[in-house]
Amino acid sequence: MITRPTWTDEAPVVELIDLHKRFHRAGAWPWSPRQEVHAVAGVDLRIAPGEVVALVGQSGSGKTTVSRIVLGLEEPSAGEVRLEGQRWSGLAEAQRRAQRVHYQYVPQDAMGALDPQQSALEHIEETLKVLAGLPRAEAREKAAEMLSRLGLGSRLHALPREMSGGEQRRVTIARVLALSPRLVVADEPTSGLDPDRRESVLEALIANLPPRAACILVTHDMSEARGWCHRVLAMIAGRVIEEVDLSVSEPTHPYARVLFDPWSAPLPRGLLADQGCPYRPDCPLVTAEVAHLCATTVPSLQPLPRGPDGQRVACHALTASSSSPPPSSPPSSSPSPAPTP
């Protein structure tokens, strides 16, 4: 389990305030009407210094869009992003560029972020010379040291095409960590890797984060996020439906449980409702007393009535005062029982 200290009393590194993002997707034909996709539908988030937060969801859940908005790679349609108290969304790129040193991005496509004509060492060296202002000799030395720390000591002069997927990923991570950033957003850092390599890449990233740095980990595998995050946020249809600390308790929302262990609950068919709770068509918790609420009102994140601090879930059925508390034992490796409504 993660042992990184956090400073929750201090000012948050990242603040997302009622974030919305709408896309227009072109229709099948040039004359077809464009569809509006509500990719992010009201996300609020605060991340303290030192915290590692996972955004978990299937493709289309909005997790990648949120991570891109945090760093300004996309602009939100509504809402605000603040980094270290300063407004970030809506700024011109020229104003943001100088600050980007502190807020870094590990892209999903590692190979596509590397220059095929530069060796691993040259990548980090360039970063340190240009963005950290170090003189050439010192930059080279620190670059070699950074790469060695991530297990690439013997691959300093390798070109990207000569490296495996895991090695390329580590180079992008090294490049980011070399700047000692205060925020790292990693977009599916383990995608495309063998399961054995996934652990080591996550470890390379999290264990080498500067002490007070916050980290957002975007992934579709919650069990993988488990050992490395303080908090997990499960998303569906652009909304966060559960926020839980997996070292203390298990997810309670039916969809979050499926993401956590797909064999533990009935498999959703994937149809989402347009009105009310998006998960309603597949939800096993809809009882007569909450059915009307579920059909008309989108549930907001609420703490569970008798649940641990910090765990919040967006479910009418679970947050009604008559529901019993979820099991609060630490998650075990064997399949978990179905939730009691």
Place this chain on the structure above:
Amino acid sequence: MKGRLLRWPYAAVALLAILALGWAAATAPVHLPAPEVDFAYAGPLELPPFGADHRGRPLLDYARQGAWVVALPAMVAGLLVMFMAVGGGLLACLGGGWARSAVQIASEVVGSLPRMVVILVVALLVPRDDRSLLPMAIAWALLAAPGAMDEAASVAERLGGTRFVEALRAHGFSASRIFGWHVVALNLRPVVVRQGAEVMMQVVFLEIALSYLSVVEDQPSFTHPDSMMSWADLLYQGYRSIVLDVPTTHVLALGLALISLVAVVSLSIGAAARAR
């Protein structure tokens, strides 16, 4: 850093050869010297460095005049193609799929044009008094450009295109660093320089071919004033040594050597700028 942009052995060879040809072009006489019967058919040993033609005029002057005829047009053509190829590569990084498709279509359409016919049309349009290789060289470069742009665009795409640019932008690099250094200097350079060097070589060969046609037909050349000799003249006179048993083998040898030198320059430039 220099080691990444240029490979020195090749660059040195290319530089030396270019300097030699450049000196030749710069010092080319406006007219050939008067014929000297004593030196007719002289070999390189009798009249260094290259001997003389059937009327005793030194072949060195042929070489220098021929260099003058091709030097500037070839360079202009090469630079024009390089410039447009860089543009094609940058478009692929910045623009969406439409830019890439447009370049591809242009490349296919232009590539299907009968190149020599277009060149000859341009040649016929050039007024008689201003005969020069330059208009044909520019036309050749414009015909070659879409293909070069397409190749550069696919290199840019393999780089990752907009994803590559976005990742570096998110990292904090400036646009000039991303496009100037990474895209153009490191990645487009090999392809663009090779294309430019190839076009330079093609323009020289074009000149020789056009001039040879004119010499054979005993017509004034399209590419240079009558007072100038082209390297094609060396080939023509030297060819007669094979067919008519005239002692002009040394002339042929010089002509072929100059052509080889141009090929060496072109290939060396391409190799000097080669990718890792």
Place this chain on the structure above:
Amino acid sequence: MSEPLVVVEGLSIQAPTRLLIRDVGLIVRPRRITALVGPSGAGKSLTARASMGVLDVIPGLVAGSLRYPALGPQDWFQGVVGGGERAQRRLLEATRSLRGAYVSYSPQAASSALNPGRTIGWQLAIAIGRRVEAPASVGAEVRSLLAEVGLPARAAAALPAELSGGMAQRAALAIAIAPKPRLVIADEPETGLDPVLRRSVIELMIQVCQVHQAGLLLISHHQSTVDRIADDVVVLPAPPAGEVAA
């Protein structure tokens, strides 16, 4: 029909520099699921291919026996053990007719299973052509296979690039099951899929195998999957440290 579909015993395969797998055995019975697990580089794909008669390492097979009891008692590795490339090539030819009609292999990435230049329908038709008995109507069979894996009929006209990850995996399954094999080998079909898709692909695979009364050899990294669905588990040990590409 309770004869096992494939029995491998004592399989050892040698590469130029090291022994890749040592003394591995597996059995797959009809309508049962055998899971093959182990870390990267342990030789899972190698074992799976060997059980189809495909040996592509040199010097290769140094020990082992391969039987398809449902077809007959012979040991297919006889004469191939220690025989080098020639013998392995002969085995490849001898077992060629088995691949497709008896045992079908779905490679690790769906993209390897799918020909990027041909439509799904075309590829299904080719796979159907490998059946022991040709069907009355190939078109109807294509549509029925697509329906079985939960793809719409219009997927037959689609190219692989037009399909999402989950859909491509289903298409690869349809192609694997099209020749009506008795045994399906699925090499890490869960790769790259999120938990929900993973389970639905695995469940679909099991369902399809049940319907066609086939056995399934599943290579998987996910302990939760193996715990839930496997009838037998074969565990391959990790290769010696330092010899796996990073």
